[in-house]
Amino acid sequence: MNETATQTVVRLDRVGKTYGSGESAVHAVEDVSLELEPGKFFILMGPSGSGKTTLLMLMGCLLRPTSGVVYLFDRKVSGLGEAELPRVRRDNVGFIFQGFNLFPALTALENVEATLNLKGLRGEAARAKARDLLGHIGLAKRLHHLPEDLSGGEKQRVAVARALAGNPPIILADEPTGQLDSKTGRLIVEVLKDLAHNEGRLIFMVSHDTRILGLADRIFTIDDGHLKD
Amino acid sequence: MxxxxxxxxxxxxxxxxxxxxxxxxxxxxxxxxxxxxxxxxxxASVLIDHTEADIWITAHGLENFDFGRAFSEKKLYEVEEVPGVLWAEKYFLAFGYWKTPTGSQETVQMIGFDPETLVGAPWDIVRGNPQDVKYFNSIFYDEAETNRLGDVPIGGETEINNHRVRVVGITRGAKSFIQSPYIFTSFKNALNLSYVSKGNTVYILVKVAPGASVEAVKQRLKETVKDVDVYTSREFSKKTRDYWMINTxxxxxxxxxxxxxxxxxxxxxxxxxxxxxxxxxxxxxxxxxxxxxxxxxxxxxxxxxxxxxxxxxxxxxxxxxxxxxxxxxxxxxxxxxxxxxxxxxxxxxxxxxxxxxxxxxxxxxxxxxxxxxx
Incomplete structure (x- = not known):
């Protein structure tokens, strides 16, 4: 991770995203420019419908902007085709979601291992790496539990371990504490902050929770699609 | 993985x-x-497929094997005269009523063949000698039909069309498609047991001489023998199967x-x-x-x-x-x-x-x- 320490990881240049057209057009994100460096923990705040998730999806190459350009490691990714985007996401981005999105039929270990399989690691190597990631996140004793047998905090930690599978330099988290109590939520946020500060990853987190703002290196707010620093 | x-x-x-x-x-x-x-x-075509004939001659307009109709056995002499015919045999089929041991009646199909040549005889014999059907009203029936016909043993007697018959053998694999069991006997016995007039046959089976073309002989038979239909075995087999599977x-x-x-x-x-x-x-x-x-x-x-x-x-x-x-x-x-x-x-x-x-x-x-x- 330290290799990217001085490089801009994510750069948005006058990015806009409009859903629909004509009178029914919704400008979810308008003219957003920002540069994000590695090893930092960013928080994005804003009311519902302000464009937070759209911005996250633009940064994660899940959406193409209507205007402007998205760069990852100075590579223009917003113009890439459908065939190339999955590879860009696979190599660069890990996601954490508010609803965890774990496969209910897979154990904690298998949820992480399946993502590692997807990223090219197979067999015992994938299993060992998954075990390692979950151990790193404090779930060494919950490896073989199904999501339904885990607490909310444990599920989110599995999701964090899954996001780390394949060692992506960018972690995008969408309200990861939204379904957790405040104590557990703060623990998860501290884990994310450590991932930024100790491992040099770029962590960009969307949140409503004002109690964790003190943990961020930089805070953005968005309102009606306009970003403010 | x-x-x-x-x-x-x-x-x-x-x-x-x-x-x-x-x-x-x-x-x-x-x-x-x-x-x-x-x-x-x-x-549907089990008897046709197990008979060594190359050509079947039937009454004109016949739809399938099971609905065989009688025609004059004099046609046999005409058939034998056609070039390329190695041999020709009369073959009989008629429905009859079998009296079961309980006294009820079952419809059966009587198959009559020549016990000397055994052309058209049952091919899988469980017990008995098929040549024994040459004896008066001696018959074979299939082991799969004992449920319907009753378990009449070898040497046992019953009745077909109110004529006493004697079981001399048991066959295997000769099961009728139309659920009327096949009874094998000699041509002469079958004719006697049925209501068909003497001097008639239901089929004439033809074997083509070595080197002769089946198709050519069939064509000559069609031109020579009038008021009958002539099929190769394969055609007649297919016609019978098609009738049951498609027409019905x-x-x-x-x-x-x-x-x-x-x-x-x-x-x-x-x-x-x-x-x-x-x-x-x-x-x-x-x-x-x-x-x-x-x-x-x-x-x-x-x-x-x-x-x-x-x-x-x-x-x-x-x-x-x-x-x-x-x-x-x-x-x-x-x-x-x-x-x-x-x-x-x-x-x-x-x-x-x-x-x-x-x-x-x-x-x-x-x-x-x-x-x-x-």
Whole structure:
């Protein structure tokens, strides 16, 4: 991770995203420019419908902007085709979601291992790496539990371990504490902050929770699609 | 490597059971119906196919073997004169009433052949000597027909058309398609037992001389012998099978039920796989978000379909085996050669893969925003 320490990881240049057209057009994100460096923990705040998730999806190459350009490691990714985007996401981005999105039929270990399989690691190597990631996140004793047998905090930690599978330099988290109590939520946020500060990853987190703002290196707010620093 | 497909399938056991019940039901319907169809098909022309004649001469306008009509046996002399004919034999078929040991009556088909040449004689003998049918009113019947005819032993007597007959042998594999058991006897006995006038035959069987063309001899027979129809054995066999399977709708009915099995199975499997996919849409979306291609997701769905097909086929074969045993006890034959079983599996696989198409369409259209909704 330290290799990217001085490089801009994510750069948005006058990015806009409009859903629909004509009178029914919704400008979810308008003219957003920002540069994000590695090893930092960013928080994005804003009311519902302000464009937070759209911005996250633009940064994660899940959406193409209507205007402007998205760069990852100075590579223009917003113009890439459908065939190339999955590879860009696979190599660069890990996601954490508010609803965890774990496969209910897979154990904690298998949820992480399946993502590692997807990223090219197979067999015992994938299993060992998954075990390692979950151990790193404090779930060494919950490896073989199904999501339904885990607490909310444990599920989110599995999701964090899954996001780390394949060692992506960018972690995008969408309200990861939204379904957790405040104590557990703060623990998860501290884990994310450590991932930024100790491992040099770029962590960009969307949140409503004002109690964790003190943990961020930089805070953005968005309102009606306009970003403010 | 973690098999998401396998884990998903076995996680929800109720859904798996419903899917497997659907596939099993379809497999049993397809297997049994196709098996019955094939057995019917084989039985419909069993006597033609086991006779060494190259050409069959029948009354004019005959639809199939079982409805044989009498014509003058003098035609035999005309046939024998045609160049290329090695030999010609009279062959008899007529319906009769068999008196069972309980006193009831069963319709039978009496087959009359020449006991000296044994042309058209039963081919698989369990007991007895087929030449013994030369004795007065001596007959053979098939072991598969004891349920209907009664277990009359060798040397035992009963009646056909109120004439006393004596059992001198038992055959195997000579089962009539139209459910009227075949009774084998000599041409002379069959004629005596029937209500057909003397001096008639029902068929003339022809063997073509070595080196002669069957088609050419058939053509000459058609030109020479009037008021009869002339077929090669293969043509007559096909005509008989086509009559029962196509003209009467029997084959269409049997295969329609098999097709219904495919449709029902497809609907049930499609519904369960689609529901499963819909419920796991967020997880599929998550895989897509972290870099899975559409093809990666398709593979998960298709793997589920393949597992379903293997398990459903196995269960279906198990159930079919017992269904067929029960049917055989009821004297209904089922014919299932290995290539047909392989075909049933391929059908099952295609049914399951086809059932996945809706789910594949669904994951193709996953909105990335879905994964961000709590």
């Amino acid at each position: 973690v098999s998401i497909a396998r884990k998903n399938l076995f996680h929800d056991k109720v859904r798996l059971a419903v899917a497997l019940a659907g596939i099993t039901f379809a497999v049993v319907l397809i297997t049994v119906q196709v098996g019955v169809y094939l057995a019917f098909l084989a039985n 709708g029997t084959g269409v009915a049997l295969l329609s039920i098999a097709l219904m099995g495919v449709v029902i199975g497809t609907v049930i499997v499609a519904n369960t796989i689609y529901t499963s996919t819909t419920e796991h849409l967020k997880e599929y979306g998550t895989l897509k978000a972290v870099g899975a291609s559409n093809w990666h997701l398709y593979k998960i769905i298709l793997e589920q379909a393949v597992i379903n097909s293997v398990l459903g086929f196995g269960l279906g074969m198990f159930v079919s085996y017992w269904v067929i045993q029960v049917m055989k006890r009821g004297n209904l034959q089922v014919l299932l050669p290995w290539p047909i079983l392989a075909g049933v599996y391929v059908t099952t696989l295609l049914m399951c893969l086809g059932s996945s198409l809706l789910s594949i369409y669904k994951v193709t259209k996953i909105d990335p925003a879905l994964v961000f909704k709590s």
